Amino acid sequence: IAEVDGTAASGGVHAFLHVDAEGALAQARAADERRAAGSPASALDGVPIAVKDVLATEGLPTTCGSRILEGWIPPYDATVVARLRRAGLPILGKTNMDEFAMGSSTEHSAYGPTRNPWDLDRIPGGSGGGSAAAVAAFEAPLAIGTDTGGSIRQPGAVTGTVGVKPTYGGVSRYGLVALANSLDQAGPVTRTVLDSALLHEVIGGHDPLDSTSIDQPLPPLVDAARRGATGDLTGVRVGVVRELGGEGYQPGVLSRFQESVDLMVKAGAEVVEVSCPHFVHALAAYYLILPAEASSNLAKFDAMRYGRRVLPDGADNPSAEQVMRASRDAGFGDEVKRRIILGTYALSSGYYDAYYGQAQKVRTLISRDFAAAFEKADVLVSPTAPTTAFKLGEKLDDPIAMYLNDLATIPANLAGVPGISVPSGLADEDGLPAGVQVLAPALADDRLYRVGAALE
Numbered sequence: 435i436a437e438v439d440g441t442a443a444s445g446g447v448h449a450f451l452h453v454d455a456e457g458a459l460a461q462a463r464a465a466d467e468r469r470a471a472g473s474p475a476s477a478l479d480g481v482p483i484a485v486k487d488v489l490a491t492e493g494l495p496t497t498c499g500s501r502i503l504e505g506w507i508p509p510y511d512a513t514v515v516a517r518l519r520r521a522g523l524p525i526l527g528k529t530n531m532d533e534f535a536m537g538s539s540t541e542h543s544a545y546g547p548t549r550n551p552w553d554l555d556r557i558p559g560g561s562g563g564g565s566a567a568a569v570a571a572f573e574a575p576l577a578i579g580t581d582t583g584g585s586i587r588q589p590g591a592v593t594g595t596v597g598v599k600p601t602y603g604g605v606s607r608y609g610l611v612a613l614a615n616s617l618d619q620a621g622p623v624t625r626t627v628l629d630s631a632l633l634h635e636v637i638g639g640h641d642p643l644d645s646t647s648i649d650q651p652l653p654p655l656v657d658a659a660r661r662g663a664t665g666d667l668t669g670v671r672v673g674v675v676r677e678l679g680g681e682g683y684q685p686g687v688l689s690r691f692q693e694s695v696d697l698m699v700k701a702g703a704e705v706v707e708v709s710c711p712h713f714v715h716a717l718a719a720y721y722l723i724l725p726a727e728a729s730s731n732l733a734k735f736d737a738m739r740y741g742r743r744v745l746p747d748g749a750d751n752p753s754a755e756q757v758m759r760a761s762r763d764a765g766f767g768d769e770v771k772r773r774i775i776l777g778t779y780a781l782s783s784g785y786y787d788a789y790y791g792q793a794q795k796v797r798t799l800i801s802r803d804f805a806a807a808f809e810k811a812d813v814l815v816s817p818t819a820p821t822t823a824f825k826l827g828e829k830l831d832d833p834i835a836m837y838l839n840d841l842a843t844i845p846a847n848l849a850g851v852p853g854i855s856v857p858s859g860l861a862d863e864d865g866l867p868a869g870v871q872v873l874a875p876a877l878a879d880d881r882l883y884r885v886g887a888a889l890e
């Protein structure tokens with residue numbers, strides 16, 4: 435894999451930051467033996483998987499795409515990783531990502547970007563571009579991503595893969611290096627909806643190590659995917675979200691979306707238009723709440739407790755503060771620094787109510803919009819991302835243009851509801867993949883799989 439995957443500089447896809455060929459082979463051999471003995475550990479026993487580098491993996495480097503964690507080898511597994519191992523999935527390696535999962539293009543990785551296998555001059559989405567590109571390039575049949583504002587679904591859309599953000603609390607966050615604790619969720623990145631359901635059943639469910647984990651069994655996801663695959667959506671009420679479409683969306687993305695809606699009508703679904711008037715403020719609220727939580731989370735990387743230590747130039751006997759300053763300056767990239775500054779400002783006394791407090795109120799209004807919409811519809815649908823994959827470098831100097839790519843995915847994170855992105859076809863203007871997003875009420879992840887499988 436490492437050879438095929440290459441480096442960004444050599445023009446390769448560069449989906450992986452670390453490949454564990456030996457470890458994966460040993461795990462695959464053990465799986466072969468279990469299968470030969472007729473006792474596989476799970477339906478996915480022996481199926482290799484790639485894991486986003488934000489999840490702690492015992493004995494394998496975990497960098498979060500950052501220099502500050504260069505060389506760190508965790509002494510423990512994230513719960514998601516422990517469950518993958520228990521189910522017998524060989525871990526191929528760790529995938530590239532925007533530093534600390536901040537970004538929509540994987541260009542903010544400290545280790546060079548990942549390229550989109552459909553067109554190597556284009557981005558694979560982000561922050562989990564490595565996981566999506568690994569699956570799209572057939573370097574891994576399955577991958578794990580994390581989605582704080584769209585980082586599983588948007589890369590899924592622009593690489594023509596399936597990506598699922600489970601209900602908040604549905605998959606353990608233990609061992610997931612937090613970007614924004616109240617928004618983060620790990621989930622599947624795969625080529626088919628059924629694969630995502632199988633993987634979701636392996637990683638999901640209650641974990642006492644995560645205080646936000648929901649203590650309730652998962653709904654039957656694989657059954658729902660099989661049911662959806664029959665192509666019958668009779669009795670399903672689908673709400674098209676008026677605010678997620680139209681202006682700012684690429685025409686070819688909108689036409690593929692309209693075809694998905696037509697397909698649902700043909701499958702017997704009842705399609706209605708719904709309005710979620712506060713969604714237009716979701717992006718603004720998110721870019722206060724996320725930096726606030728991130729600035730607090732990243733404070734621990736001070737080179738004393740966590741993080742690589744860099745000594746300041748020219749100081750013979752540097753103070754702790756000088757070491758922290760030099761380490762954080764060298765260890766964090768520009769986007770991380772930008773968000774630390776934003777978040778610290780939003781949380782500072784005198785501004786807290788005006789920014790952080792206000793954003794939390796908007797968050798409540800968005801949850802209410804969802805609640806009202808889910809009275810009229812069982813699932814909501816929209817394009818996953820407003821555009822297909824853009825060119826590397828195109829939005830690097832314009833953070834707001836980069837942020838706008840997530841305007842359709844962010845509301846689900848703010849409300850904690852689950853979402854899936856399923857390929858909807860290739861846009862006419864550039865022949866690149868687009869995605870359709872299906873959202874369901876919290877705990878109703880099975881609906882994503884039923885409707886998602888009917889859309890394949």
Ligand code: GLN
Pocket residue numbers: 535536537538560561580581582583584585586613724840
């Ligand atoms: N692109 C969004 C951001 O930069 C989402 C990131 C994510 O989901 N991890 O914050």
